[in-house]
Amino acid sequence: MNYSTFSLRQDGALLRVKLSNPPINLVNLKMIEELFQLSGQLVADQNTRVVIIESADPDFFLAHFDIEDIEKSITDPSKAGNYPDINALQALALSWQALPQVTIAKVAGRCRGGGLEFILALSMRFATVDSRFCSPEAAGGFLACGGGTTRIGMMAGPARALEFLLSARDFSGAEAERYGLINRALPASELDGYVDALANSIARRSMAVIGMHREVFKHAFLPTVEPLFAALAAENDGMRVAMAGSEMKPALDAMLAIKQTRENELDLPATMQRILPAR
Amino acid sequence: MNYSTFSLRQDGALLRVKLSNPPINLVNLKMIEELFQLSGQLVADQNTRVVIIESADPDFFLAHFDIEDIEKSITDPSKAGNYPDINALQALALSWQALPQVTIAKVAGRCRGGGLEFILALSMRFATVDSRFCSPEAAGGFLACGGGTTRIGMMAGPARALEFLLSARDFSGAEAERYGLINRALPASELDGYVDALANSIARRSMAVIGMHREVFKHAFLPTVEPLFAALAAENDGMRVAMAGSEMKPALDAMLAIKQTRENELDLPATMQRILPAR
Amino acid sequence: MNYSTFSLRQDGALLRVKLSNPPINLVNLKMIEELFQLSGQLVADQNTRVVIIESADPDFFLAHFDIEDIEKSITDPSKAGNYPDINALQALALSWQALPQVTIAKVAGRCRGGGLEFILALSMRFATVDSRFCSPEAAGGFLACGGGTTRIGMMAGPARALEFLLSARDFSGAEAERYGLINRALPASELDGYVDALANSIARRSMAVIGMHREVFKHAFLPTVEPLFAALAAENDGMRVAMAGSEMKPALDAMLAIKQTRENELDLPATMQRILPAR
Numbered sequence: 072m073n074y075s076t077f078s079l080r081q082d083g084a085l086l087r088v089k090l091s092n093p094p095i096n097l098v099n100l101k102m103i104e105e106l107f108q109l110s111g112q113l114v115a116d117q118n119t120r121v122v123i124i125e126s127a128d129p130d131f132f133l134a135h136f137d138i139e140d141i142e143k144s145i146t147d148p149s150k151a152g153n154y155p156d157i158n159a160l161q162a163l164a165l166s167w168q169a170l171p172q173v174t175i176a177k178v179a180g181r182c183r184g185g186g187l188e189f190i191l192a193l194s195m196r197f198a199t200v201d202s203r204f205c206s207p208e209a210a211g212g213f214l215a216c217g218g219g220t221t222r223i224g225m226m227a228g229p230a231r232a233l234e235f236l237l238s239a240r241d242f243s244g245a246e247a248e249r250y251g252l253i254n255r256a257l258p259a260s261e262l263d264g265y266v267d268a269l270a271n272s273i274a275r276r277s278m279a280v281i282g283m284h285r286e287v288f289k290h291a292f293l294p295t296v297e298p299l300f301a302a303l304a305a306e307n308d309g310m311r312v313a314m315a316g317s318e319m320k321p322a323l324d325a326m327l328a329i330k331q332t333r334e335n336e337l338d339l340p341a342t343m344q345r346i347l348p349a350r
Numbered sequence: 351m352n353y354s355t356f357s358l359r360q361d362g363a364l365l366r367v368k369l370s371n372p373p374i375n376l377v378n379l380k381m382i383e384e385l386f387q388l389s390g391q392l393v394a395d396q397n398t399r400v401v402i403i404e405s406a407d408p409d410f411f412l413a414h415f416d417i418e419d420i421e422k423s424i425t426d427p428s429k430a431g432n433y434p435d436i437n438a439l440q441a442l443a444l445s446w447q448a449l450p451q452v453t454i455a456k457v458a459g460r461c462r463g464g465g466l467e468f469i470l471a472l473s474m475r476f477a478t479v480d481s482r483f484c485s486p487e488a489a490g491g492f493l494a495c496g497g498g499t500t501r502i503g504m505m506a507g508p509a510r511a512l513e514f515l516l517s518a519r520d521f522s523g524a525e526a527e528r529y530g531l532i533n534r535a536l537p538a539s540e541l542d543g544y545v546d547a548l549a550n551s552i553a554r555r556s557m558a559v560i561g562m563h564r565e566v567f568k569h570a571f572l573p574t575v576e577p578l579f580a581a582l583a584a585e586n587d588g589m590r591v592a593m594a595g596s597e598m599k600p601a602l603d604a605m606l607a608i609k610q611t612r613e614n615e616l617d618l619p620a621t622m623q624r625i626l627p628a629r
Numbered sequence: 630m631n632y633s634t635f636s637l638r639q640d641g642a643l644l645r646v647k648l649s650n651p652p653i654n655l656v657n658l659k660m661i662e663e664l665f666q667l668s669g670q671l672v673a674d675q676n677t678r679v680v681i682i683e684s685a686d687p688d689f690f691l692a693h694f695d696i697e698d699i700e701k702s703i704t705d706p707s708k709a710g711n712y713p714d715i716n717a718l719q720a721l722a723l724s725w726q727a728l729p730q731v732t733i734a735k736v737a738g739r740c741r742g743g744g745l746e747f748i749l750a751l752s753m754r755f756a757t758v759d760s761r762f763c764s765p766e767a768a769g770g771f772l773a774c775g776g777g778t779t780r781i782g783m784m785a786g787p788a789r790a791l792e793f794l795l796s797a798r799d800f801s802g803a804e805a806e807r808y809g810l811i812n813r814a815l816p817a818s819e820l821d822g823y824v825d826a827l828a829n830s831i832a833r834r835s836m837a838v839i840g841m842h843r844e845v846f847k848h849a850f851l852p853t854v855e856p857l858f859a860a861l862a863a864e865n866d867g868m869r870v871a872m873a874g875s876e877m878k879p880a881l882d883a884m885l886a887i888k889q890t891r892e893n894e895l896d897l898p899a900t901m902q903r904i905l906p907a908r
Contacts, residue, residue, distance in 0.1 A: 173791065173795065210554070212556070212559060224570045224571070233452065233473055234474055236563055237452065237551065237559075238552065240551065254788050269796055273795045275907060276768075277876060279871075283871065284867070286866065287779055287863040287864050288860075290779075292856070293856055294852055302569040302570040304569070305566040308562075313559070316556075489830075489834075503849045507784070507809065509752060512731065512842065513753055517827055517831065518830065519830065574852075578849070581846075585845055587841075588844060591837060592841065597837070
């Protein structure tokens with residue numbers, strides 16, 4: 072299959088996915104569609120045991136959900152999801168979470184919004200110490216509703232999660248490790264080596280061995296399944312409140328007015344603070 | 351409303367609470383009553399979105415529950431709580447936990463016993479790296495029963511919580527961060543700036559946005575509610591065992607005999623080890 | 630009672646257990662039997678309040694389950710467990726977890742496989758920063774089935790636990806602390822002093838005080854009990870899959886062929902990578 076928003080490279084039992092959706096690796100509907108297709112392909116792929124997701128752009132692992140596509144999904148009913156309690160990004164994340172392969176995000180640069188929500192559903196996350204993680208939604212009058220509010224809460228605990236989400240600032244990779252959002256942060260010069268060594272180790276395991284570990288975890292974490300889905304539904308309830316309110320639409324319009332340029336996105340939190348009204 | 355154990359300063363949507371109950375910021379019944387009144391005031395306060403709790407005393411954020419008042423509540427039935435399964439400090443903590451505002455403790459100096467139990471129920475906690483956190487109760491023959499044993503267990507996990515509680519020593523802010531009791535520890539020169547920047551960011555969010563995040567967490571952490579209340583009841587069961595036993599009363603008497611002076615309280619764990627009998 | 634795989638030293642309310650099963654402190658059936666007997670002794674021991682488990686061998690705290698005994702339990706029905714859903718190492722760990730005393734592992738050197746699984750059930754764990762923790766099972770075609778897969782999952786969370794278990798590499802004490810597997814890692818020169826001070830503090834508490842803390846935790850962590858046992862059963866399901874497959878037996882045979890020598894065990898992960906076939 073041919074994909075336009077990422078490239079694939081097979082290396083034995085290891086599949087490398089290189090995200091490339093210029094100019095700034097926005098998560099748009101096209102990328103979501105293609106990542107869905109890739110997960111469908113992986114379900115039936117008997118040869119791949121480990122997947123590494125990395126970025127072709129050293130500054131942007133994934134920028135965030137394309138605001139133009141958010142606006143479309145609000146204003147154009149044909150672009151809205153078909154199910155009230157699960158949205159496209161939540162569904163994408165769940166489909167990747169359910170894959171039999173071990174999936175690893177290797178983050179350098181910025182990973183924000185919907186991009187962060189996506190990788191929180193992968194098996195593992197590694198990053199450079201000075202990569203930047205951010206959920207900018209609260210500053211725009213809404214919330215991370217692709218599973219991010221839920222998963223950040225469950226991973227970091229309520230106190231640190233609320234700080235991360237409501238501050239809407241960039242957290243470094245080192246901070247993300249301390250808050251439990253990633254397995255670990257590494258100096259930029261060590262990240263590739265560390266993740267490659269790990270992926271190669273895991274690629275030596277059979278699917279039977281990987282599966283028996285997952286089966287134990289399935290039982291150990293069974294009590295989190297029902298709260299996960301209830302919280303995902305609450306994310307959508309929150310999004311409906313936001314869409315009915317008077318904050319979100321003007322914020323998105325203001326962001327679109329200055330375009331999603333590389334210059335504006337490098338320090339997105341500062342850009343948002345600058346153009347959005349003080350309360 | 352006028353308060354005698356703390357002062358208030360409103361700064362836009364931010365309310366600063368400065369604890370001041372000389373000489374050493376003991377948590378006494380008067381302070382508990384006033385903190386209850388403040389929480390009642392905040393429930394109806396539409397203008398405040400963030401609350402910072404700090405201390406006027408650089409050495410004592412909050413010393414601990416006033417031992418004179420503990421003795422009264424044991425010996426004077428009219429000072430005992432009305433409900434067997436919830437006590438005054440547990441109720442205070444729960445009332446603050448339920449506030450719609452984001453509540454932040456900013457700790458320098460010592461934060462021990464009931465003072466620590468109170469801030470564990472706030473939304474977030476920050477401290478200087480050399481602040482001191484301690485649950486001295488076990489050394490006095492009883493247990494933290496204002497929600498502290500329960501919340502420390504849930505935040506730090508059983509192994510680290512048992513170490514913290516049974517050692518009854520001072521843990522530095524840096525250690526408290528590693529054990530998950532606070533969001534993070536910062537150098538003394540950076541604490542104010544960090545917490546102010548965070549509070550100002552959160553003050554820019556609407557109550558609608560803050561509320562939709564909390565609603566997601568409510569579902570994500572629903573399985574912890576029943577265990578929280580069961581464990582709070584077990585704290586009171588433990589306290590009844592302690593009050594019926596022969597360790598606690600002599601320990602409290604010994605502490606009262608030397609007075610709760612600043613000198614004795616600066617290194618409270620050492621003071622307790624010195625005056626309480628070895629087993 | 631006389632034990633051959635460890636020595637005991639009573640020091641007031643503190644019992645020191647020094648593991649000594651030369652040449653490399655393998656966990657064999659004899660040691661398991663004796664640790665079971667010791668737990669039975671401790672249940673009825675009114676004088677001991679704290680137990681420290683340490684090793685007489687500075688290089689090996691506990692090597693791992695003796696592979697000869699694993700093979701016997703697979704091939705000799707009389708050595709197999711009597712219950713399908715709980716095995717000997719799980720039962721040993723549960724019996725120690727249920728002890729009234731506070732049990733502390735003090736780790737220097739290597740702590741791998743079944744040795745690690747055992748100490749994960751103790752009350753607390755401390756280690757030197759350069760000690761080595763490893764679950765080598767996945768590299769041998771099976772899984773940690775003495776409660777380790779379950780407890781590592783619950784302590785480290787699924788992402789870090791899967792990294793730890795599937796990589797099958799040595800993690801330093803410092804890394805084990807970051808992943809939540811131990812209370813803390815300390816410089817080698819500070820470990821004894823830290824653990825002794827803690828043990829002496831806890832030894833000053835009465836069993837009533839220790840017990841009232843545990844009782845609160847029992848309620849706070851009640852929701853983890855059912856998943857713990859379901860996951861232990863899943864470990865045994867996984868082990869049956871491994872024993873019926875074609876990976877584990879040849880891997881164990883290959884390991885036995887080169888003997889469990891000190892030289893081969895010092896860097897066990899490297900030894901396994903060298904002699905086991907690439908996939």
